[in-house]
Amino acid sequence: MTDIDRLADRLRSFAAERNWEQFHTPKNLAMALTGEAGELLAEFQWLTPEESSTVLHDQAAGDRVRAELGDVFLYAVRLADVLGIDLLQVAYDKLAENERRYDADAYRGTARKAPPLS
Amino acid sequence: MTDIDRLADRLRSFAAERNWEQFHTPKNLAMALTGEAGELLAEFQWLTPEESSTVLHDQAAGDRVRAELGDVFLYAVRLADVLGIDLLQVAYDKLAENERRYDADAYRGTARKAPPLS
Amino acid sequence: MTDIDRLADRLRSFAAERNWEQFHTPKNLAMALTGEAGELLAEFQWLTPEESSTVLHDQAAGDRVRAELGDVFLYAVRLADVLGIDLLQVAYDKLAENERRYDADAYRGTARKAPPLS
């Protein structure tokens, strides 16, 4: 049993104990995931690229970033679990595709023309 | 070493081999994460809640959902790694907070009034 | 001068008076726009489709939806202004494209297969 499986289990219990499975449709969970990503994004919107690298130096901002990244991950795990998707597997599949698609020599230093990771 | 650590390692190599660390500021990665969440969201936008539960029955839609959820997870892992955040830890921290905040008896079946998970 | 031009003017003054033009790069404004869209989205995430249609019946939720939709529009107007884009024109251009692309007879009632508007 992986770390992600264990977390998925705990989220399943969390939802069941509150009778919240009815709200956890894939549609709703995708909304919640994106809403949390938007909150995370907002933490960085007025920062320069350099300031964004030291965002954790500010205690309050750091706490918010950690909480929002935690939320994003929780919803990703929950959504994958509800759909029966192996989160780790689809990530490795996508990464393998990117490794083929973005040849290291051809794309060196040119992320702008070709988005990295996806 | 956890599964997430291993994936973070692979992403670190992926970025290094392409000299893409320069693009992977927390600001840019939060943008990429949210952009991918938005693509995932778009897969569900015209579906009824019921249809969203069987989205994987359609091969093409299923492939897109898997790829986009993979992307979201990859960027979450990469962002956490760049910031030095333990993704599993912040998820468990947030979940523990939610378990305290949303008492199972008080909130049973009332997600609308109190957003679950976050 | 259109209504949107007038609003863009007021936002330009608002930014200038606070010396905030430095923060209003297209990159940052696209982030702010998406962050506000995410907040708007969160208002609807646990609602059924039917409940979403009567969201304004709840005074507090209605106030939030109005404020967030106002924010989305403000940032869209500001981003268009900073880039020198005519917001009304690009909307009509896109709509004309959609009218051609989604033939009314062929696509009647089939939004799922072909996303409406875009």
Add this chain to the structure above:
Amino acid sequence: MTDIDRLADRLRSFAAERNWEQFHTPKNLAMALTGEAGELLAEFQWLTPEESSTVLHDQAAGDRVRAELGDVFLYAVRLADVLGIDLLQVAYDKLAENERRYDADAYRGTARKAPPLS
């Protein structure tokens, strides 16, 4: 009749002719709006702040930015229309609130601490 009213009218006809009103619940339209905002965001994710200011100099990127900003605006107008919200009014209401909240002297040049516009 304002420019926005005219555009809302055209969108109403567009949806009616395709029998797409059934898909245009506020919930679904908020999803579509956010999905389009995410696509717009993705255009800027690997750009430096400076590069983002000249994004229209590249014809292909410029066309995508214009189309995506058009989409965002179309969905904002459609969502407001379906909910019976006056988009221009809620924008001015929010702007007036921001003018009060962010005193020009107190907040000059400090957007980071206090997000501008919202």
